[in-house]
Amino acid sequence: MTEKKPSLVTRRDFGRLALGASTIIAAPAILTRPVRAQIAPGSRLVVGIWGGAQERITRQFIAEPLMERYGVEIEYVLGGTPERRARAYQERGRPSFDVIYLNIFESRQAVKDGVTQAARDIENSDDLYELAKLGGYGVAFNAVTPVYDATMVDAPMTSWADFWRPDLAGKIAWPTYPGAQGTAALLMAARLNGGDEYNIDPGFKAVAELKPFAAFQGSQAQLYGMFDADQVAASAEFGSFTQKYADTQNPDIMVSKPSEGMPVAMNVACITEGTENQALAEAWVSLHLSEACQRAYAEEIYYGPTIKSLELPPELAAKCVYGEEDVANLIDFDWEHVIAQQGAWSSRFNREIQS
Template sequence: MLVLAVCFALIAAACGSDDEPAPAAPAETVAPAEPAAPAEEPEPAAEPESTEAADEVPCDFDEATCDYLAGKDFSGQTLTVGVWGGDIETLLRDIVIPPLEARGATVELLLGGAGDRLAKLYAEHPNPTMDVLYLNIHTGRLAVLDGVAEAASDEIPAYADLYPIAKDSEVYGVSLLALGIQYNTEAFDGPPEWADLWNEAHKGKIAFPTFPSTGGDGMIAIAARLEGGTEHDTDLAFEKIAQLKPVPLVYTSQDELGLLMDAGEVVAAVNLSGYAVTAADNFDTVDFSFPRDPGPILAMDTMVISAGSPNRDLALAWAQVALSPKTQQAYAERIYFGPTNSKVELSPDLAQRVVYGPEAVEALIALDWPYVAEARTTLTERWNREILED
């Protein structure tokens, strides 16, 4: 199973041990005290100078996170975190890393794609060089099932505040996205539903995601559902998707998609909410629809701690800070990724633009991810042959 999982990860898609503690300094020899003069009252012993103020590290997170970090000293420990670059890297450097560095930790980010991280995790098991990994919803689940990552733990207080879907499959859900419709506002009377993509007026103007991808997985699932099936009914799905041809664009860049949609060369695309809402900020004629019939597809970035991490306590501290309301709010405010922590409070305007609140979370459609992962190789061949070829 382990070998198969490695193979899959490669198709689909560091860490030193703690420093040796410094030897303790030898105890100083204390000379015997002179006897006190009998005529003088002995002076009261001076109170030992408190080191609490010197050792106390300021904390501007929520009370639960500050209590969890209180008194922790990670001196001599280096935490290696595998994660994506770009805006997510910047957010982690700005918010998650500083409170750990203030408590003596060294944090190194190993940047790259989730597939490469997953393959490395399997190859190095049981002696991982990464302590924490950021993965997508189905690869995080796979790592836990195969025993190369440990199950999410309620040892950190933030775990209790996560939405149930963010604890599913024993991973830590980090951020929520909805796979919905990015669209040109001049081509539709209002936010479109899934079925509107098949309107004859839009034939040949629907941009496609790459495959394999979350967007491609979702497109197959939605097409099948519109015909009364599920993601398992791939014949229904491919026949439905083929009706959208010709394919004007397979987008590999969000900027390219935004520019062509703003120009009217494409009128809609299946896309993730965070990216599409960012595009709406940049283009006057671009917006995003959270469909309702059926609803949007669940997409979620996840985090796992590697099985056998030599810095497990530090990794748990990372998880607590990363899942705290402050960090989760930053995900929403900076990149429109919805919070998985139910304690986060967003402004009404921002709440409308991200996946936020129990009702919005429950509206997300969770796919059969083990099936999706297993079928990707076969479906990729079929996608290239039946959808992309003329």
């Protein structure tokens, strides 16, 4: 990958949130297109995806319509991204998966490595934001952002620079590294101080200035427990999960949309190279890009839609990455370079920040 500055436009697998879905939907238009005659009854599509809400939503809005219309079988392989990514690489060219879900940087690398297919024109893909066409088909935007307890700060956090405010001194739960949250926070610290992913020194220096931390947080559950116990005032976390937590458990918690933008995270549906179910895999992805499925993601887990045409009510839109302005404020880094530096940066983090 050619090194370049990040342009405006990821920690562990996304959280698992419960979903109860009962909406009955009509057969989507995609299922009536003549090209789908290629789908043979009895075909089995193997889909690797996270469990919880994402499994339930895709069962209702994708798997069930496909099974009813074509008499096909859908097999789910549930679990974390590392496991299915490793399996997909082991099976390169002779995949057992037909569709796998990866994060933003893993999806791009998988295309380069010939494990999955680059995006091409399929039903609903012309409605995708350009950022969501990289590495496959982006199905959900998320972002890492400052989150805070409004009762423990002097003013709302509207900037990444607010972490360095006097009223937050000693009250911050900094995210561990490596991991999406810790990576995003370190990269933003570098950008605030004249650096970037190619010049990370300013980031380490700035984060070190925040010591001592109230705590280090290595999971959403850990952070939310600390918020509930009034042990910390702020951290960097996925906005969608934190907004759901705030709405359902702790209304004192606020999710910022900082002026400098937010590092993007994105769930990507990837069709494997060598799949014997190309048409069925494309039909699966097309339904994931449908307004019905994208709306369910937004309503149930506050994942931002990757299609431009979806209209959300203002109250819901405010809780998601939504619309041209929000998408333009997502920061897309050179993830290949960032991952290549993970070992070195992890050693520095342990030595300079967490020690």
